[in-house]
Amino acid sequence: MKRRKFLIGSGVAVAGASALWTMDQYGLAGNQGNPYLQGNFAPVKDQVLTDQLKVVGEIPKELSGLYLRNGPNPMTSPNHKKYHWFSGEGMLHGVRIEEGKALWYRNTRVQLDGSSPNTHVISHADKIYAIVEAGGRPVEIDQQLNSLASEPFHGTLRTGFSAHPKLDSTSGQMHAICYDYANDLDNVHHVTVASDGRIKAAQAIPLPSRSMVHECAITKNYVLVLDLSILFSFYMLGRGYFPFSWSDEHQARIGLLNRHDGSDEIKWFDIDPCYVFHTVNAYEDDQGNVILDAMRYQRLFDNDWNGPFSEEPSLLTRWVLNVRQGTASEQQLDDMPTEFPRIHPELVGQFNRYGYCLGVGAELKPDFGRIIKYDLVNQRSDIAELGAEKMAGEPVFIPAASQQSEDEGYLMTYLYDRSLDKSDLVIYNAQELRSGPIAEIKLPQRVPFGFHGSWVAG
Ligand SMILES: [Fe+2]
16 A cells, blocks of 8 residues: 655656566466456356345445446357457446445346447436447446346437446536447547437537547537547458557547537647547636546557557546647656546536546556556545455445545445455545455455446435
């Protein structure tokens, strides 16, 4: 457990330390096949429901809700050479908690008419959806994790959707940048979901690069369009691989689209080549600059088309877009590889002091081995090292009921114990991360490394 100063002084992003970052360090390399099908990346085949859950420690009494997480879980045997981590069918793992008691754990496949979104699971306007990008239809999920036959967004969705819509807590609207290159090679769509859960607008935005737009960000006035260095590839598609790869030719850029006026005009800011799966947050400062914090890859999907972890680490980076001058500056904020960032859910698009993420690799302790809390104002981080045998996932922040400060609340994540080959749902006090979990809910099986999830209160 440690606390560290994380800001590095040069103000210039540096190339990632790729030498520190190989599959050998994960213990996953070798001739036995695709690393994303081995260890705790491997799928589980059983769908389990149990109400016999042992708890070590104490779950806060104020917590009532459902913790849900989605991830890839191929049910048949994929081609090891061509399988990409992002392509397995979706499986949900959920734990129901009521007034501090863990009532049940369940895992279910996401399945509806051949659609199996695998990336995220969100709640909005009293509905829960499993979601994915690239044209996959969102699937509504009930409180028991069953896939429902209902049409997503009350039947109003006419385009693809995204795995990362951004909820503006002040308006209740969700914004997403959505691509579906199989059906529209020339455009992405800015989709706005109204607070009543119906699509309010789906605005076509020409994007000739056909870049992989995994996420967006919002501010008070803008939606940020990330047109970065990974592009759709017919070459890869034709050979049966994941159809996106790195491009040195494409000018990476961040676009600002006015969120309110319905115009499709975008103000573009050129940036150095990079890729970003996940933004921490974006907001506007007092001068009208747009601040974007995100996990930046120096290079990706250039010679490994199975997953993101073997080429370059992802590093917390800040871009400042000077809207008046039309310029962008970039600063790497930390040299510790991190991914899966989350913040206070009500601060999306507004100033945030804290960010929470998963440490995904370091020289001596690679592999999802720490949970990191960033204080972006004081430029410090708190780090909970998990120990040699334990590996976590995305830490979801849940605000305390009577919150006095931004970080008063809890972090929840699944934690895999390699020595037992099982997982726990762990809960941390977000203000005392380094004290370790306040509760560990022992699950009957392991939860494979997956992607994203949500706390659905109530
Ligand atoms: Fe993601």
